[in-house]
Amino acid sequence: MTVTEFVERPFAKALVDYAGRNERVVCVTNDLTKSVEADLFRETFPDRYFSLGMAEQNLAGVLSGLAREGLEPVYPSFSVFATRRPYEQILLNIAYPNLPVRLIGFLPGITTPGGVTHQANDDVALMRGMPNMTVLSLADATDVETLTGVLAEIDGPVFCRSPRGNVPRLFDDPLRFGHARRLSSGSDLTVISSGATTEHSIRACAAIGDAGISVSHLNVSTLKPFTDELVIETLANGAPVITAENHLRSGGLGTAVAELIADHGLGARLHRVGIRDTFTHGGRPEYLFAHYEIDDVAIVNAANELLGSSVQFESTVAGGPRRTTLAASVNEGL
């Protein structure tokens, strides 16, 4: 698969459009305004923008206060600073009172070269563990452009992982809350992916399909609540399942799918592609995805292991030229 269209900074425009439609929307940043594409909002709605400096725990409390004033505060940041740093402040002051605060986490997982301090490999786990919190994960430009339509449906707090910068377009139809996208249908193998691993999964599934194996591929964007009929139906065919996520194997998509399999007594074999129980280091995302085995190659290997097949696959990414999407995170100030 080659991506043919890229959209430049889709979040910047989506946020401004949303604020144009909804006057309760305000935006708060932690000294990363341009890096998280909130600069256009600052220009367009200076009266609804707040610079809180690098002080995330206070910032989370401030979000709560703004929401209690009847506003819908959006806090776009790097995912580590939107979740891990102000964790308890979010839990007690935003999730517990069930306030409509929107936490947008950029550079999720190992899509950043910034090393362990900047890599949110646990953000989904942290946020899934909070009652009242809705957890979303975006995979492409269409997802980002149509996110606000979903936000408008949700009364409580939302955490959303999102790509930034030069974002590929993979999908035509808008993001739907609680509904996975079916990317292919098949009966031998099910692949369920989320976020940045979806692009990898599309390539892997194409190679697996070419080898005569029929694959169901679903892209999941709502990680919590995780009650999607389409996912349950697909799992019910009993074919072995691979989950692929740019996150620790524990606490994210793989765990959510395992819970669903267990809860519904589905008995499908599951192979979770994700970061093993280790901390990670800095480097180009292409290198890191290969090093920590969450890339297209790892997905094909997982299929071979589950099915006893011998699909050959050479990654076009790991050793290849720098791609604009990923290199953007290398170069943009951290």
Add this chain to the structure above:
Amino acid sequence: MIRRRAFDVAVEHHGGYLIQACSSADILATLYVELMQLGPGADNLVPPRFNGTPGTGVPEHWGGVYNGPDQPTYDRFILSPSHYATAVYAALIETGRLSSDALTDYNADGTTLEMIGAEHSPGIEVTGGSLGQALSVGVGRAMWRKRAGHTGKIWVLISDGETQEGQTWEALQAAAAFGLDNLRVLIDVNGWQVDGPMESVMPVGCLRDKAAAFGCDAVEVDGHDPAAICAAVLSADRGKPLVIACITDPTTGFPALKERDDAQTHFVRFRPGEAEEYRRSSPLLVGVGR
């Protein structure tokens, strides 16, 4: 030379943390050359490749060895804002603690010389890239050293942006409560952060006065004047942690930095041809061919 090395890195890697080197070069030079009692650095001046994070079973490397043996009689140096790593790598090279060609590996996949250092990176003792946390680690070390009667001091360099984090003040509060006169905190007051001048993002006021109000011996000096930094250390009060607010200019050495857009200064990426202009106008590079 610290500034020049950081400039070369920024040119070669299409971007880099240049202003941090420009503001802190004289502080780092004064610390490494005049003030810290570090003892000999690592045996191997060529840093090893990354081979695992702590606890993963492989023999892991600790960047602190480049700052000398971890023994109670020697001082320790904790760089808190890990995005200043380039400046520390350059300072290690200039003081013979790191091989002079080490920066060719800078930020390459699988290297330990990461753009944002972690504690496997040379000279980086605490993984401080999530800002405002490493000073507390320094407080812990100083606390035990004081109680145990160990003579090695703890030096911590923090950035001014880190003073926006509440934890910085929690750390100073504890340092004062325990009378940690073996702790020396230097703040690089370059007035700058990611979105632009700190004054426009979130003003922090006078850091000397604030640190003094927290019970520290606090002084303000010209951060480009090594003699003034040394004098502040020599005249430090007993019984209190020392905080030196080093007022610096992040465009030192590269005046062309003044012309940059606010949002493009914290992390400098050159447009085509721009690096040449920087070279031409830099007093550091007069007569230097390249």
